[in-house]
Amino acid sequence: MFEIRFHGRGGQGTVMAAKMLADAVLRSGRGECLAIPEFGVERRGAPVTAYARISDKPIHARTRLYNPDAVVILDPSFADDPAATAGLKRGGEIVLNTEKSAAEFASRWPGLRVHAVPARRIAVKHGLGPATSPMVNTAVCGAVCAAFNLADARSLEAAVRETVPAKVEANVAAAREAYALILEEAGHAPA
Amino acid sequence: MRKVLMGNHAATLGAVLARAQVVAAYPITPATQVVELIAEMEAKGEFSGRFMRIESEHSAMAALLGAASAGARCFTATSSQGLAYMHELLHWVSGARLPIVMVDVNRALAAPWNLWTDQTDSLSQRDTGWIQLYCATNQEVLDTVLQAYKIAERVQLPAMVVLDGFTLSHVYEPVDVPTQEQADAFLPPWDAPRRLDPAAPAGFGAMEGPKGYMRLRKRLALDMERAEDETERAGAEFGREFGRDYGVIETYRTADADTVLLTSGAVGSTAKQAVDELREAGRKAGVVRVRLFRPFPAKTLRRVLRQGQKVAVVDRNYSQGQQGIFCEELKAAMYGLPERPEIYGYVAGLGGGDITVELLKEIWLETDSGKASALEPAWMEDPR
Numbered sequence A: 001m002f003e004i005r006f007h008g009r010g011g012q013g014t015v016m017a018a019k020m021l022a023d024a025v026l027r028s029g030r031g032e033c034l035a036i037p038e039f040g041v042e043r044r045g046a047p048v049t050a051y052a053r054i055s056d057k058p059i060h061a062r063t064r065l066y067n068p069d070a071v072v073i074l075d076p077s078f079a080d081d082p083a084a085t086a087g088l089k090r091g092g093e094i095v096l097n098t099e100k101s102a103a104e105f106a107s108r109w110p111g112l113r114v115h116a117v118p119a120r121r122i123a124v125k126h127g128l129g130p131a132t133s134p135m136v137n138t139a140v141c142g143a144v145c146a147a148f149n150l151a152d153a154r155s156l157e158a159a160v161r162e163t164v165p166a167k168v169e170a171n172v173a174a175a176r177e178a179y180a181l182i183l184e185e186a187g188h189a190p191a
Numbered sequence B: 001m002r003k004v005l006m007g008n009h010a011a012t013l014g015a016v017l018a019r020a021q022v023v024a025a026y027p028i029t030p031a032t033q034v035v036e037l038i039a040e041m042e043a044k045g046e047f048s049g050r051f052m053r054i055e056s057e058h059s060a061m062a063a064l065l066g067a068a069s070a071g072a073r074c075f076t077a078t079s080s081q082g083l084a085y086m087h088e089l090l091h092w093v094s095g096a097r098l099p100i101v102m103v104d105v106n107r108a109l110a111a112p113w114n115l116w117t118d119q120t121d122s123l124s125q126r127d128t129g130w131i132q133l134y135c136a137t138n139q140e141v142l143d144t145v146l147q148a149y150k151i152a153e154r155v156q157l158p159a160m161v162v163l164d165g166f167t168l169s170h171v172y173e174p175v176d177v178p179t180q181e182q183a184d185a186f187l188p189p190w191d192a193p194r195r196l197d198p199a200a201p202a203g204f205g206a207m208e209g210p211k212g213y214m215r216l217r218k219r220l221a222l223d224m225e226r227a228e229d230e231t232e233r234a235g236a237e238f239g240r241e242f243g244r245d246y247g248v249i250e251t252y253r254t255a256d257a258d259t260v261l262l263t264s265g266a267v268g269s270t271a272k273q274a275v276d277e278l279r280e281a282g283r284k285a286g287v288v289r290v291r292l293f294r295p296f297p298a299k300t301l302r303r304v305l306r307q308g309q310k311v312a313v314v315d316r317n318y319s320q321g322q323q324g325i326f327c328e329e330l331k332a333a334m335y336g337l338p339e340r341p342e343i344y345g346y347v348a349g350l351g352g353g354d355i356t357v358e359l360l361k362e363i364w365l366e367t368d369s370g371k372a373s374a375l376e377p378a379w380m381e382d383p384r
Helices: A014-028 A076-080 A119-125 A137-147 A153-163 A168-188 B007-017 B032-043 B057-069 B080-095 B138-155 B180-186 B210-242 B267-280 B298-304 B325-334 B357-368
Strands: A002-009 A032-037 A047-055 A070-073 A093-097 A113-117 B002-006 B022-025 B050-053 B074-078 B101-106 B131-134 B159-164 B172-176 B249-252 B259-263 B285-290 B292-294 B310-315 B342-348 B378-380
Touching: A002 A014, A014 A032, A014 A047, A014 A137, A014 A153, A014 B002, A014 B172, A070 A076, A070 A137, A076 A093, A093 A137, A113 A137, A113 A168, A119 A137, A119 A168, A137 A153, A137 A168, A153 A168, B002 B007, B002 B138, B007 B032, B007 B074, B007 B101, B007 B138, B007 B159, B022 B032, B022 B057, B032 B050, B032 B074, B057 B074, B057 B080, B074 B080, B080 B210, B101 B138, B131 B138, B131 B210, B138 B159, B138 B172, B138 B180, B138 B210, B180 B210, B210 B292, B210 B298, B249 B267, B249 B298, B259 B267, B259 B325, B259 B357, B267 B285, B267 B357, B285 B298, B298 B325, B310 B325, B310 B357, B325 B342, B342 B357, B357 B378
Parallel strands: A002 A070, A070 A093, A093 A113, B022 B050, B022 B074, B074 B101, B101 B159, B131 B159, B259 B285, B259 B310, B310 B342, B342 B378
Antiparallel strands: A002 A047, A032 A047, A032 B172, B002 B172, B131 B292, B249 B285
C-alpha cells in the first residue's frame, strides 16, 4: 500500500489531481487506486486536502489517511506549514510545486526526499489559467506518476484527456513535461 | 470496461443501464451529482428517459408515484433533509405497490447543519415499506441499482439503494461498467401488472375499510418478507451474468471467528482491513456486513451467528432514547432463540466522523476481552 496526501487550494484542481492519478494507475495496470477528497464546503483559495491509496491488492480501508508515504504540495505557500508534513512516514517523500531545486529544501526537511517540480511555470507556459493562480494539477499529476513510478506516460495522457473539461492538449503537454522532468531527475539521482 | 468513477456517478450509470424511463429529482448535497449526470446525459442524447426538474423532493416522489402508476420504470436520488421531506410519499408508494428505485446518499440530519455521512436519514424511513440495501464500494452501488429493480419489480415494492455520503459518493475508484446488452440480459423491461390507461379505466388510491386494509397490509408484509430470498436470488443471477455475487449479508473470515464486527455500508469494507490486521496478530476476528436492512435478514443472520460468539455491532446512526439501530434490530432478531450470540453495541462516526481501522480494532478488542456492556451502547471516536 502506498498512501499519498495532497495539499492545495480551492481552484487549483487538487481533487482532480487525485482522480487523474487513480485513472492513470488503473490504465497502466499497476494496481488499485482510491482517490479520496477531504470532504468539506469548497471555497476558492481555501486549503483543500485529498488523498490517494494505491495497492496491488484490493483496497478495503475507506477512511482518511493519517500516516502517508508521500505528500504532494500543489500550493508552495504550504511548504512553510507544518500541517503539510504532519504524520508523514520516516523517510517519506515530498512532491513540491516550486521553482527552487530539491537540494534547497534539504535542511528544512531532513531525512525526507524532495521532488521539485516547477508546476506553476509549466502551467503558465501552456496557458493554463492566469499567472497569479494557474491550474497546476495536470503538471503535478505528471510529476507524481514519474516520482513514484505509478503510471507510464501514455496512461497519464489518457487519464488527463478523460478528466480535464477544457484546454485538453495544453493539459496533456503540461502533464507530459512535468513527467519527463521528474523522470530525468530521478535518473540522475544517486541510487 | 473498468472506469474510475465517483460513487454518485456509479449510481447514475446503474439507473441509465436499467433504462429508467422517468427521473424526477431535486438536488441536495451530497447526492447532487447522481441526477446532475442524468440531466447531462439526457441533454447529450445518451439517456432516453424523461428527466424532470422539479420544485421539491416531496413533489419529485409525487411525480414518480404518477409515472410508476402509468407503468414507467422510475428513479430518483436524494439525501438527508430531502429524504425526510419525502416521508409521506414513501408510505404511499409502497402501499400502492410501485417498484420505484431511489438512491439515498447518507447524510446527517439537522440541527446542527452537517453535510457528512450518517445513516439516521435512511434508517428513519425503515417503517415506510421500502426495501433498503446498503453498499460498501462504488462497484456495489452500480450493481445494486440494477439488482434493486429486479427485486423491487418481483415483489412489487419500492427499493432504496443507500451509499455513504462523501466516503462513497465523492470517492473515485475503478468500477466495471457493464454494456447495455449485458444490463438488458440481466434486467428485462418492467411490465406493470396494473397501470393508468385511458383505454382500460380503473380506480386508483380508493378508500379501504379496516378489513380490506388489514388484508392488504398482510399481503405487503408477506411480499416484504419474500424480498430476503429475492435479494439472494437477484444477487446470484447477477453473479452468473457478471461474475460478482451478492447476498443479503457479506461475511469475511467468520468461519472460526470468536468475535465479529457487524456493520454496514463503507465501514463494512474498512472492517476487513481491521480484521486482516487482527488476524495477523493471531486474533480470531471476522466481519459480517449487513447489505439488506429491510427486510431485516434475520433468517440468514440466525444461521451465520452462533452461540458462544461475540458480536460487536458498529452503528453510524442512533435512535434517540434507544440505541444504535442495527444493534437493536439484531437483538430483536436473536431474542427468543434458545441459542444465540452475545451482542454489544457501539455508536461511532455520527455526522461523518472517521471510523478508522484503529477504531474498529479497539472496538473488536474491547468486545473480545469481555469488557463491553451488553446493556448500554458505547460511544466511540478516533481522537484524530
